[in-house]
Amino acid sequence: xxxxxxxxxxxxxxxxxxxxxxxxxxxxxxxxxxxxxxxxxxxxxxxxxxxxxxxxxxxxxxxxxxxxxxxxxxxxxxxxxxxxxxxxxxxxxxxxxxxxxxxxxxxxxxxxxxxxxxxxxxxxxxxxxxxxxxxxxxxxxxxxxxxxxxxxxxxxxxxxxxxxxxxxxxxxxxxxxxxxxxxxxxxxxxxxxxxxxxxxxxxxxxxxxxxxxxxxxxxxxxxxxxxxxxxxxxxxxxxxxxxxxxxxxxxxxxxxxxxxxxxxxxxxxxxxxxxxxxxxxxxxxxxxxxxxxxxxxxxxxxxxxxxxxxxxxxxxxxxxxxxxxxxxxxxxxxxxxxxxxxxxxxxxxxxxxxxxxxxxxxxxxxxxxxxxxxxxxxxxxxxxxxxxxxxxxxxxxxxxxxxxxxxxxxxxxxxxxxxxxxxxxxxxxxxxxxxxxxxxxxxxxxxxxxxxxxxxxxxxxxxxxxxxxxxxxxxxxxxxxxxxxxxxxxxxxxxxxxxxxxxxxxxxxxxxxxxxxxxxxxxxxxxxxxxxxxxxxxxxxxxxxxxxxxxxxxxxxxxxxxxxxxxxxxxxxxxxxxxxxxxxxxxxxxxxxxxxxxxxxxxxxxxxxxxxxxxxxxxxxxxxxxxxxxxxxxxxx
Amino acid sequence: xxxxxxxxxxxxxxxxxxxxxxxxxxxxxxxxxxxxxxxxxxxxxxxxxxxxxxxxxxxxxxxxxxxxxxxxxxxxxxxxxxxxxxxxxxxxxxxxxxxxxxxxxxxxxxxxxxxxxxxxxxxxxxxxxxxxxxxxxxxxxxxxxxxxxxxxxxxxxxxxxxxxxxxxxxxxxxxxxxxxxxxxxxxxxxxxxxxxxxxxxxxxxxxxxxxxxxxxxxxxxxxxxxxxxxxxxxxxxxxxxxxxxxxxxxxxxxxxxx
Numbered sequence: 001x002x003x004x005x006x007x008x009x010x011x012x013x014x015x016x017x018x019x020x021x022x023x024x025x026x027x028x029x030x031x032x033x034x035x036x037x038x039x040x041x042x043x044x045x046x047x048x049x050x051x052x053x054x055x056x057x058x059x060x061x062x063x064x065x066x067x068x069x070x071x072x073x074x075x076x077x078x079x080x081x082x083x084x085x086x087x088x089x090x091x092x093x094x095x096x097x098x099x100x101x102x103x104x105x106x107x108x109x110x111x112x113x114x115x116x117x118x119x120x121x122x123x124x125x126x127x128x129x130x131x132x133x134x135x136x137x138x139x140x141x142x143x144x145x146x147x148x149x150x151x152x153x154x155x156x157x158x159x160x161x162x163x164x165x166x167x168x169x170x171x172x173x174x175x176x177x178x179x180x181x182x183x184x185x186x187x188x189x190x191x192x193x194x195x196x197x198x199x200x201x202x203x204x205x206x207x208x209x210x211x212x213x214x215x216x217x218x219x220x221x222x223x224x225x226x227x228x229x230x231x232x233x234x235x236x237x238x239x240x241x242x243x244x245x246x247x248x249x250x251x252x253x254x255x256x257x258x259x260x261x262x263x264x265x266x267x268x269x270x271x272x273x274x275x276x277x278x279x280x281x282x283x284x285x286x287x288x289x290x291x292x293x294x295x296x297x298x299x300x301x302x303x304x305x306x307x308x309x310x311x312x313x314x315x316x317x318x319x320x321x322x323x324x325x326x327x328x329x330x331x332x333x334x335x336x337x338x339x340x341x342x343x344x345x346x347x348x349x350x351x352x353x354x355x356x357x358x359x360x361x362x363x364x365x366x367x368x369x370x371x372x373x374x375x376x377x378x379x380x381x382x383x384x385x386x387x388x389x390x391x392x393x394x395x396x397x398x399x400x401x402x403x404x405x406x407x408x409x410x411x412x413x414x415x416x417x418x419x420x421x422x423x424x425x426x427x428x429x430x431x432x433x434x435x436x437x438x439x440x441x442x443x444x445x446x447x448x449x450x451x452x453x454x455x456x457x458x459x460x461x462x463x464x465x466x467x468x469x470x471x472x473x474x475x476x477x478x479x480x481x482x483x484x485x486x487x488x489x490x491x492x493x494x495x496x497x498x499x500x501x502x503x504x505x506x507x508x509x510x511x512x513x514x515x516x517x518x519x520x521x522x523x524x525x526x527x528x529x530x531x532x533x534x535x536x537x538x539x540x541x542x543x544x545x546x547x548x549x550x551x552x553x554x555x556x557x558x559x560x561x562x563x564x565x566x567x568x569x570x571x572x573x574x575x576x577x578x579x580x581x582x583x584x585x586x587x588x589x590x591x592x593x594x595x596x597x598x599x600x601x602x603x604x605x606x607x608x609x610x611x612x613x614x615x616x617x618x619x620x621x622x623x624x625x626x627x628x629x630x631x632x633x634x635x636x637x
Numbered sequence: 638x639x640x641x642x643x644x645x646x647x648x649x650x651x652x653x654x655x656x657x658x659x660x661x662x663x664x665x666x667x668x669x670x671x672x673x674x675x676x677x678x679x680x681x682x683x684x685x686x687x688x689x690x691x692x693x694x695x696x697x698x699x700x701x702x703x704x705x706x707x708x709x710x711x712x713x714x715x716x717x718x719x720x721x722x723x724x725x726x727x728x729x730x731x732x733x734x735x736x737x738x739x740x741x742x743x744x745x746x747x748x749x750x751x752x753x754x755x756x757x758x759x760x761x762x763x764x765x766x767x768x769x770x771x772x773x774x775x776x777x778x779x780x781x782x783x784x785x786x787x788x789x790x791x792x793x794x795x796x797x798x799x800x801x802x803x804x805x806x807x808x809x810x811x812x813x814x815x816x817x818x819x820x821x822x823x824x825x826x827x828x829x830x831x832x833x834x835x836x837x838x839x840x841x842x843x844x845x846x847x848x849x850x851x852x853x854x855x856x857x858x859x860x861x862x863x864x865x866x867x868x869x870x871x872x873x874x875x876x877x878x879x880x881x882x883x884x885x886x887x888x889x890x891x892x893x894x895x
Contacts, residue, residue, distance in 0.1 A: 380698070383718060
């Protein structure tokens with residue numbers, strides 16, 4: 001496998017213009033002759049399907065939910081970044097680019113990130129034109145806030161529901177194309193394999209989640225916008241259905257997997273309350289703008305927070321990072337929360353939590369102002385915990401939130417399989433080793449509205465695509481593979497439920513491949529995952545049959561893939577002998593406990609190539625070059 | 638904590654269903670209602686009984702996937718809360734709970750507590766959008782929108798499409814859902830060019846899907862987890878009436894196409 005990033009080269013400011021000009025175009029009259037499959041209907045998939053339909057392609061769009069409007073993008077709360085500089089506070093495309101490369105701890109491709117920053121301004125224009133009701137000032141202009149460690153106010157938001165409103169914008173555009181007959185929607189349909197013919201992606205195999213029908217779909221190109229794989233940890237902020245199956249099947253068909261160990265842990269989530277916990281709820285990190293994070297100075301201090309006087313509190317972020325304080329990036333905030341809890345200073349019943357205290361802000365600004373800014377978040381917190389955050393500090397703890405890793409793609413967002421494009425969180429993306437807040441929505445929409453519509457055309461116009469049908473042996477083999485696997489799940493008839501395996505896998509991943517990792521822990525995780533996986537295939541219990549709605553069967557397929565991906569994540573973490581962004585290897589830290597990058601040996605993106613089941617995959621490296629933002633130690637002190 | 642569940646079990650759309658009784662002593666007041674069903678399902682599977690099917694995804698009250706009737710109330714007793722965020726502390730130890738799917742002809746039951754709400758997608762497809770292709774818009778701040786208008790549009794846009802409004806309505810009307818989208822776009826300048834057409838097409842689609850008429854009872858507003866108000870139905874009716882009066886055969890379409 002050869003990795004060709006297809007970066008246009010030359011000045012970064014005009015690279016995307018040159019690329020667009022050099023890309024071939026499909027004649028408008030010919031577009032309707034092409035069949036394009038889009039899997040996933042979130043910000044990336046939904047916006048791509050709508051845009052490609054608008055351009056005139058024949059699009060089939062698939063989602064496992066009952067409606068494309070439910071994709072997990074909907075849950076994003078805080079906002080979307082754009083380099084509009086509406087606040088006149090010194091922002092620019094170059095600054096957003098710089099912040100993103102630096103925030104990603106110099107593990108992202110400069111040219112991609114620059115393009116993302118450029119597209120950010122068009123996204124806001126597009127969303128406003130669609131009727132997305134962003135927050136506004138009294139004069140009628142758009143409002144902005146500073147978010148997640150940025151020193152400029154470039155984040156656009158719609159209350160705490162920015163993802164919902166942007167997704168509804170894309171969804172409504174998609175429904176318009178469905179109404180016009182240009183997009184055919186397949187809800188409640190899950191992709192279970194990719195079909196590759198003559199080295200090109202030519203279709204997918206799906207299961208209808210209502211009837212159980214396993215079906216073939218032929219196409220000229222396949223686009224995956226299937227989101228991230230945070231649910232490998234069982235507990236995460238991801239929706240329960242979010243899974244890695246589509247990208248994992250593509251990996252097993254030859255698409256390289258990029259940086260699988262780069263996962264993001266979000267610092268402000270509601271702590272776990274018991275064994276029955278099914279997911280973790282994020283509290284928008286915009287709360288850190290006005291909330292102060294602290295723990296007691298003394299270990300095991302069980303007094304209620306109001307009983308602990310100021311001089312016995314440790315505002316550890318303000319103490320360690322005086323210039324950024326509570327607004328340090330997500331990876332730094334998360335790691336520090338873990339550190340103080342490891343010291344025995346955590347709060348709450350489980351002692352796995354820290355306080356996020358609005359007392360000082362309420363005193364300064366008044367309760368009404370705080371209610372106006374965060375009212376819905378405070379309500380949500382109270383609904384879940386039964387505590388009133390206006391009176392008692394919130395308790396928060398980090399949780400798995402986002403995966404920067406994903407399928408490796410070149411500048412055209414094409415994977416190592418020609419004709420397979422990967423967009424949004426599903427690709428290994430523009431965020432390097434750590435994603436900045438309010439950048440996920442930006443990337444999903446940039447990929448879907450403004451990149452893949454151009455690069456797909458270039459592929460189709462420049463590629464000889466022979467006619468194929470689903471009677472091709474590749475289709476038939478993939479189809480019977482999926483059928484056999486489905487039967488296998490139903491026939492094992494063991495004694496443990498899918499969820500019990502998933503929880504155990506998640507625990508291993510969280511303990512050994514979570515916020516802090518060691519070579520020893522990762523090695524032990526790999527062997528524990530392997531034996532758990534073996535047990536799964538011997539002893540999992542899936543009741544019911546295929547020809548009906550069978551949620552256990554759906555979960556079994558997803559968890560089976562999580563086992564394999566989890567192992568690859570550990571392997572990737574084990575080979576990356578450095579600490580960068582969300583990847584913190586305890587062996588590689590500065591004396592004061594900060595992440596220590598090793599640019600001489602690890603300034604690359606890893607790209608893993610599948611070699612067969614139970615065979616160690618091969619690691620390829622894409623060397624990263626930094627011509628504009630020179631790698632430095634990220635310092636938020 | 639111990640709870641007794643009476644849950645509607647129905648294997649598929651065509652088959653008859655019935656209430657089944659299950660007990661569990663492994664409940665915890667901090668659990669969400671869906672986590673309670675997770676625990677119950679694990680217990681059922683242990684006994685070889687197929688788990689209860691219910692729709693869910695984000696479990697933080699925003700995706701709109703989940704929802705069922707609890708003791709006759711859509712999403713249960715706590716106001717502005719979907720079942721995924723409804724904790725068991727709102728119930729008493731030993732309480733009996735009756736869980737049923739949304740009941741409406743336009744929402745056929747697929748299995749147990751899961752229903753088919755695709756009619757909502759078709760209502761949106763009939764005009765719940767602004768026709769703007771990617772790449773064509775002007776600068777976002779070239780359009781000034783008074784904050785009060787933007788806020789009111791946001792109030793309407795907050796709908797999560799869960800279908801509780803239909804389930805709670807004695808007529809199974811989808812007016813709150815449809816009115817919310819017509820209001821969201823109708824309150825904004827971007828929505829004006831297609832405002833009449835939108836009202837006509839969306840209301841006709843809603844009626845065509847078999848949803849009942851609005852009788853201004855207000856059950857929908859009472860159960861809406863996002864607090865969508867009846868005012869949105871009034872706006873829909875006003876837009877529909879105005880658009881109906883103004884409706885004319887399309888002119889110039891033939892020349893446009895040529």
